[in-house]
Amino acid sequence: MKILGIETSCDETAAAIVEDGARILSNVVVSQIDIFKEYGGVIPEVAARSHLEAIMPVINKALSDAACNWDDIDAIAVTHAPGLLGSLLIGTLTARTLAILHEKPLYAVNHLKSHVYANWLDVEDKASSPQFPLLALVVSGGHTQILYMKGHNQFEIIGTTVDDAVGECFDKVAKILGLPYPGGPSIAKAAMKGDDSKYKFPHPKVEGLDFSFSGLKTAVLRAVQKELGLPISHPSHDLKNHLSEQQICDFAASFQKTAVDILVEKLVRALEKYPDVQSVVVAGGVSANRELRKALPEAYFPAPSLSGDNGAMVAAAAFYEIQTGVKPTDPYSLNIYPRVSIEK
Numbered sequence: 123m124k125i126l127g128i129e130t131s132c133d134e135t136a137a138a139i140v141e142d143g144a145r146i147l148s149n150v151v152v153s154q155i156d157i158f159k160e161y162g163g164v165i166p167e168v169a170a171r172s173h174l175e176a177i178m179p180v181i182n183k184a185l186s187d188a189a190c191n192w193d194d195i196d197a198i199a200v201t202h203a204p205g206l207l208g209s210l211l212i213g214t215l216t217a218r219t220l221a222i223l224h225e226k227p228l229y230a231v232n233h234l235k236s237h238v239y240a241n242w243l244d245v246e247d248k249a250s251s252p253q254f255p256l257l258a259l260v261v262s263g264g265h266t267q268i269l270y271m272k273g274h275n276q277f278e279i280i281g282t283t284v285d286d287a288v289g290e291c292f293d294k295v296a297k298i299l300g301l302p303y304p305g306g307p308s309i310a311k312a313a314m315k316g317d318d319s320k321y322k323f324p325h326p327k328v329e330g331l332d333f334s335f336s337g338l339k340t341a342v343l344r345a346v347q348k349e350l351g352l353p354i355s356h357p358s359h360d361l362k363n364h365l366s367e368q369q370i371c372d373f374a375a376s377f378q379k380t381a382v383d384i385l386v387e388k389l390v391r392a393l394e395k396y397p398d399v400q401s402v403v404v405a406g407g408v409s410a411n412r413e414l415r416k417a418l419p420e421a422y423f424p425a426p427s428l429s430g431d432n433g434a435m436v437a438a439a440a441f442y443e444i445q446t447g448v449k450p451t452d453p454y455s456l457n458i459y460p461r462v463s464i465e466k
């Protein structure tokens with residue numbers, strides 16, 4: 123079964139063709155990073171306009187890279203939640219139109235499910251894929267959650283952030299340090315030249331399996347101000363002008379270490395609470411992080427190129443939804459849900 127997966131929930135316009143939920147025939151991702159580098163973050167209206175320009179060329183390239191025409195495609199899958207409203211609209215309106223035009227079944231997929239299913243892509247056989255029940259650590263720009271999965275397409279949230287997502291925290295700390303958007307890769311790069319034991323940041327005191335990352339961002343801000351001998355009233359956007367390159371690298375490394383430690387600590391606690399778990403999968407943009415990968419050697423991680431937003435994971439998620447009996451959605455009435463839980 124060949125599925126065309128379409129993803130436009132944030133600032134990547136992406137389409138891919140995947141066979142049987144695993145074999146990637148094509149995977150095209152057009153990133154808007156270059157546009158948003160200038161602004162230091164995503165501007166929703168600009169993202170939607172860029173999706174509109176890129177979406178059909180991206181889909182056509184996915185078809186031609188896979189040497190497919192529309193007759194070869196068995197179904198279309200698209201991200202309909204959660205994400206930026208305008209961005210989700212462009213992807214879903216395109217998918218709805220194509221489904222009607224080419225008479226293909228249409229599947230609407232939750233973005234976080236797609237991230238999780240990136241771990242089933244490119245695996246050679248069933249035995250080497252993650253085994254149930256499993257824990258999924260979803261770490262992205264918008265979410266930080268631990269999910270318990272009894273089987274395919276069964277998601278139970280057992281831990282979630284009470285404030286910022288970990289990716290958002292990387293992005294905000296990068297801004298304080300004057301590192302370019304997106305913050306995750308910039309912090310990771312600077313950290314390679316830094317001393318991760320130079321600064322100590324406290325772990326948040328959050329109950330159970332939940333996370334909190336807004337305190338860590340503030341702790342870094344205060345530590346930078348203290349290091350520079352500046353008052354806490356000193357504007358955060360100006361601190362970068364006073365930091366030496368080595369200080370930036372040391373802050374990046376120390377922050378990254380703390381963020382990874384916090385994630386691992388909660389995951390270990392979750393494994394203690396769910397002793398029947400057979401596999402751990404890590405998913406979402408932050409799963410590209412090398413230190414996180416090193417800290418969890420037994421866990422499944424997507425290929426680094428599939429950690430961020432892409433269409434292949436959307437096609438994989440739809441394939442497993444179909445396997446569990448999910449029916450196609452109505453292309454004339456498919457809605458978007460910018461903020462919705464994976465359990466819905």
Ligand code: KG4
Pocket residue numbers: 132261262263264265288289290292293304305306307310406407408409410411412429430431
């Ligand atoms: O999954 P994703 O591409 O988009 C969302 O669904 O949010 O995640 C984007 C997030 C950003 O916050 C970005 O800074 C972070 O993933 N990220 C990383 C790394 N690469 C991307 N964070 C830490 N280390 C990385 N190497």
Ligand code: ZN
Pocket residue numbers: 233237262263406407430431
């Ligand atoms: Zn994402």
